[in-house]
Amino acid sequence: MASVLRFADSEYFLSGNFEFDLERNQPILVDPLWKGTVLENHLHRFPLPTLNSKNSFCLVTSGSTGLPKMVWKEWEEIQKEITYWTNVSELKTLLSQTSKVQVLVPLCHLYGLLWGYLIPKRLGIQIQWTSSPTAGDLWITSAPQLQRALDSKIPLPLTAVVSGMKFPVPLARHLRELGGISVTEIYGSTETGGIGFRDPLRQNRFQILTDIETKVQLEEGISETELQIRSPFLSHQSFLLKENGWEKQTAPPSEYYSVGDLGNLTDLGWFLLGRKDRIIKHNGKRVSLDRIESEILGLGLGGEFVCVPVADELGDTIGLFYSGNNSKPEILQILRRELPESHIPKVLLTYPSLPKLPNGKPDYPTIIKLCFEEYQSLKNEKLNLKVNEPTNSQTSVLEILESILGIQPDPNQHLVYDYGMDSIQYADLILRLEKKINHKIPEEDKRTGYFASASGIEEYIKEKLYLLE
Template identity: 70%
Template sequence: MASVLRFADSEYFLSGNFELDLESNQPILVDPLWKGTVLENHLHKYPLPVLDSKKSFCLVTSGSTGVPKMVWKEWSEIESEISFWTKDNLVQSLFQGTKKAGVFVSVPFCHLYGLLWGYLIPKRLGIPIHIEKPSKETYLWITSAPQLQKAVDAHSPLPKNAIVSGMKFPVPLARTLRDKGGISVLEIYGSTETGAIGYRDPLRQNRFQILNDVETKFFQEEGIEESELQIRSPYLSNQFFLLEENGWVKFRIPPNEFYATNDLGNGSELGWYLLGRKDRIIKHKGKRVSLDRIESEILGLSLPGEFVCVCISGESGDTIGVFGSTNLTPEEVLIRMRKDLPESHIPKLVLTNHSMPRLPNGKIDYPTITKLCSQEYDSESVFLDQKPIE
């Protein structure tokens, strides 16, 4: 069986070509947004990795740098997770409520969350799948926090229930959805490598409930108050490929070892409190804060546009920079943040622009935004949080 590159749009899955590939090839699934970009060149520069197990495939991902990574998914990992969720009473009730009308999916099938929740789980349960935005209220959406916020802002029809993943869901947005008709949200926690780790109702639970089949331990580095979550799981991918100077290099996690998620927080019998990714946590105004969490909180403010947070390093230490693609002025953004966010989450710098810098794959270009914010920070003699605001 040969590895084949597939720019996997929704038609690729809905036509049944994914299942055909699994039987005769080893598909390497790539977001169609990569086609025609410099990222596609990476994929053609060296021979594709060969997978030596039946019905295995790769999901191609990229971090903030845009460097490709191929996560090798064994079908046993996928099947284990499908079986778990389709037997779960809560998930069964959510999908059974939409058995005739079908489920609306606004996330790509070529990513693990979309593949499982938007395609494989509905298919296993016999639920029709719709990718066109509904013109009237529907029962269940497979979506994300930004997509739900856009629907709220546009006064579009909303679902009765939503399953989301991808960022820590903003509690203010969960309240808004409840107030607009009792809309409930189930948030899935995990990554392409890990599969699902836990879940929560963001309106009622501050902590994620870890799945029964997932073993956890918490590693605490000296001098850091939070712990890193490490797991062993039947849903975990034990192999992946990184693009290095001379081609694709395979890495393997020994089956009995715990996998470091790179997520910091604290765990207890009540569940896992996620602070954020290790490389996105800084010390600001004497307190360790997560830039991911601040982005989530800003989303919950319902400001027009899109906002990201970056770390700005200076002589006095690290601080927060906020970049927004919005028609608001930096002062207007800051006024709203000061009103609703804790003091430790208020940035030193807010920079606004008509557009958001992005990588060729469509993801936010954090390195460029960091550079822009750092240049602006260095050029300012008086910073925003020192200016009196009427």
């Protein structure tokens, strides 16, 4: 049996070609948006992988880099998952009350394939693929699509099944207030299949499916843990595009699989903090960039928002890249009202539209580069403005800090964490201290505990009197 690429639009499934391919070929399902782009070119660079089992197929995904990954799905895995979902009591009740589903997500991805095609087909529910949904029926959709419908005053459904990101609670609350819409959020990925579900308005944690074994992996120095699973829905083989061709990756069925998400697992369920590679340390606290994006989505600000890490001397800080009509002061004012101080971005950059990869996902490398350049520009601008402000040997440390922070500091309080001092303010502090003692402070001294508090800085200056001219 040969592997064949298929651009899996709704017509591909409606025509029965998917079932035909499963019998005679091994289809590799590709997002139609890839057609004619550099992403399609990647798929033709090397011979396609050959699957060695009947009734198997691949789903092609891509991460922030845009490089393809083919996840090998066995039909048996898919059938097990369909059977499971159609027998979950909460979802069984939801689906039994539905005569038609309106599908707003691509079927070339696992969530769309299951919930927008295979599960309704199993239950004999009418399927309508649409970009212009109407009120009433169950929507198979996503949080951003619901937010856009809300902004556009489109009549909402009674129920919706969503996936793809942690659903923002403010948005769930707003939807419920508007018309009683009930949202069910599915948690999982192409590799894992379904892991859990929740009502984002009522449940802070995902309810893990009963057939899935879980454990957590502790990581040194952090309070969150990484979720690991053994599951009948888990895909054990995939192919990742490398420089020399498609590299086969295998997850042994007997071993636990790390899902790449950090959070907290208890008897009450799994609290998802965010993707492991999207969590940074900011102002002394671990912050999920995914959570910030989710919370911003729930505020109904309009436009698109992407959070990225921006490296500075004290670790990563937060860059917010967005499209929309709100000014930067307006955005900051809203975020300061809604989010903890540790989650407030230090860099805001607005463009008419977000840079995106050909597959429609945000182009994170470009966005990070633009935010870093903006951050450096702001830093240089602020330092140039402050370099001429008077500081001499008679200026006290508390006076320097007050002029930088804009508030009167507590001598016993730690600066960086308790005051949320960023690297621009820190660089300003070092510059003024060097003017006070008329000497450059060695880099190794800046990293000592002296610079954690005002009293520590005073002590440093007294102990380093030999530096004074």
